[in-house]
Amino acid sequence: MKYLKLGLFILLFSTCGVKKIPAEVLPINEMKLIMWDMMKMDEYYVRITISDTLHKLDQEQFRLYEQVFNAYNITKQKFYKSYDYYQSNPVVFKTLLDSVEALSSRQKTMGYNKKYAHPK
Numbered sequence: 001m002k003y004l005k006l007g008l009f010i011l012l013f014s015t016c017g018v019k020k021i022p023a024e025v026l027p028i029n030e031m032k033l034i035m036w037d038m039m040k041m042d043e044y045y046v047r048i049t050i051s052d053t054l055h056k057l058d059q060e061q062f063r064l065y066e067q068v069f070n071a072y073n074i075t076k077q078k079f080y081k082s083y084d085y086y087q088s089n090p091v092v093f094k095t096l097l098d099s100v101e102a103l104s105s106r107q108k109t110m111g112y113n114k115k116y117a118h119p120k
Contacts, residue, residue, distance in 0.1 A: 021092070026074070026082040028092070032099040034079060037068045039100070 021027065026034070041064040048060070069076055086093045 022085065024078075024081065025085045026078065028096050028099055030072070031082055031086065031096055032103055034068060034072050034074070035096070035100050036103050037071070038065060039104075041065065041068055 042061075045061050045064055065076070069079060086096050
């Protein structure tokens with residue numbers, strides 16, 4: 001009984017400070033996928049700018065971001081409004097970044113397992 005009370009107290013205390021995410025803000029599960037894809041586009045952008053110094057740098061980066069926005073059927077404004085919301089709420093932003101990191105780790109592990117899988 002003592003542990004049940006302690007567990008309920010901790011649960012109640014931890015949920016008191018959490019704000020509900022507004023409807024106009026992208027949910028964490030969608031936002032983490034978008035951010036992960038944007039990070040991959042950034043990596044691609046860095047790689048092409050190293051090898052091709054004559055590339056239209058700024059225009060290419062915006063074009064790559066537009067591809068991500070189109071893939072998720074969102075606008076640039078909606079993404080940045082959501083990003084600003086998460087950045088202004090440190091606890092929720094940390095949750096988002098942890099989710100992106102977990103997604104990254106899962107994908108890297110899956111890629112590693114496929115690459116080094118033993119044929120049967």
